[in-house]
Amino acid sequence: MDAEKRELSTYNLKKMETDLEEGLEVAGFGKYQYFHNTLMVVILAASLIEMIGCSFLLPSAACDLDLPDSLRGVMASIPNIGVILTAPLWGRAADNLGRRPVLLLSTMFAGLFGFIASFMPTLLTFALCKLAGSFL
16 A cells, blocks of 8 residues: 555656746746736835935935035945845745735835935934834
């Protein structure tokens, strides 16, 4: 009986073996893949804009607020600090909880913190909101 089960499972494995091209052809490419790829490009663009957004503000802020170079460097690096510190945590959360809920939650709150940061009156509160948004 055990030999028969082993032979049957070996047959099923051999039957399931295929190369990548054949597997992709069987799976197909449809509306879902187009939507998913478009959504991922938009999310990637939003996260990149979040990270480099301060770089566009700093030249005018340096003149208007009379910022020293060291403070401009800190302001430019704040979004990168948040991303670097929390990337492993978000990766683990996406693996454990699923990518969809983690992406929906994190992008929603990151967008909210980015929106709030645009209305901050002081440099410190703006930097804190950008840091909180980059954590997400």
